[in-house]
Amino acid sequence: MTTTATPATLKVGVVGKGGVGKTTVSGLLARSYCARGNHVVAIDTDSNPNLGLSLGLSLSETEAVPVLPRAVLVGTGGDPSADALLSSYGRSTPAGPMLLSAIRVAAAGAGCTCSGHATVRSLLGDALTGVDVTLVDMEAGLEHLSRSGGTLAYADVLVVVCEPTRKSVITAARTDALAAELGIGHVLAVGNKARTPEDADFFVSALAAEGIALAGVLPYDAQVAAQDRAGSVGLTPVAADVQAALDVVLDAIDAAMGGRPMTKLAEPSLSNDRHR
Ligand SMILES: Nc1ncnc2c1ncn2[C@@H]1O[C@H](COP(=O)(O)OP(=O)(O)OP(=O)(O)O)[C@@H](O)[C@H]1O
Ligand SMILES: [Mg+2]
Numbered sequence: 418m419t420t421t422a423t424p425a426t427l428k429v430g431v432v433g434k435g436g437v438g439k440t441t442v443s444g445l446l447a448r449s450y451c452a453r454g455n456h457v458v459a460i461d462t463d464s465n466p467n468l469g470l471s472l473g474l475s476l477s478e479t480e481a482v483p484v485l486p487r488a489v490l491v492g493t494g495g496d497p498s499a500d501a502l503l504s505s506y507g508r509s510t511p512a513g514p515m516l517l518s519a520i521r522v523a524a525a526g527a528g529c530t531c532s533g534h535a536t537v538r539s540l541l542g543d544a545l546t547g548v549d550v551t552l553v554d555m556e557a558g559l560e561h562l563s564r565s566g567g568t569l570a571y572a573d574v575l576v577v578v579c580e581p582t583r584k585s586v587i588t589a590a591r592t593d594a595l596a597a598e599l600g601i602g603h604v605l606a607v608g609n610k611a612r613t614p615e616d617a618d619f620f621v622s623a624l625a626a627e628g629i630a631l632a633g634v635l636p637y638d639a640q641v642a643a644q645d646r647a648g649s650v651g652l653t654p655v656a657a658d659v660q661a662a663l664d665v666v667l668d669a670i671d672a673a674m675g676g677r678p679m680t681k682l683a684e685p686s687l688s689n690d691r692h693r
Contacts (some may be wrong), residue, residue: 427674428541428551430569430601433578434588435557438609441641442578443554444471444512444651449663451513455549458507459514462537462568463556466518473511473651482508482518487536499545512651514552534561534568541571559588562595569596574603574670576632581608581616583623590627603673607666608634632669635662
């Protein structure tokens, strides 16, 4: 791949089995991209939204983020600029990224979330021009890939988060197959919550057996877990080894994309001082 064909912008979908750490990893990756000087928009697509909590917002602030109406993107008033969209519907977060909320279930029996998924598809398609990194935290499972058109069809890369379980790797393999059908160019796994060297080795061997590239391994971090319990992830820097692992993941994504402006390139590695 040549660097001249590489887009200056990056659109990342964060997917995976339920509870593996998609929202936590989305928040950590988004703020790491910010720390590298990028203009970052994080989109919460979970019908039970909590990405704001992983970006340093309180529960009430997270719940106050307005859901982006579909009509804004398909209305008759012409295409809104990214700046206009973000100033009306985006919310700044203490962690740095701008947060958009695309889907929320506010009442029992309120109907399906199809229009929210279509909104995300449009956002990734052409609505957020000028944003350096758009990162989408998806709901668990595979439905977003099987929907008509595919919610993440315009993503450049899917980051499929795994935990050290066979089931999460099976979900990654199913994701990889569907992503190929949608024409999504890159699927990279992130091993999360590794507690032991055996966990890290499991990610390497199990994902290699499925033909899925491993972008990096994040340790199970007691501070991240404690901050999540307190509802305050994103307010303080993570431990140095966690940040180093996040930087390995960002570098691997950049390398897969052939290198982008504004971020440095480095060879991906699995070094993890805590476990090696
Ligand atoms: N690296 C980590 N170290 C410690 N705890 C973690 C780590 N990553 C995630 N967790 C914890 O795992 C739990 C699930 O995380 P999270 O909510 O991010 O998962 P999810 O995949 O988004 O879940 P869902 O499928 O419900 O959307 C949380 O308690 C979170 O604090
Ligand atoms: Mg989540």
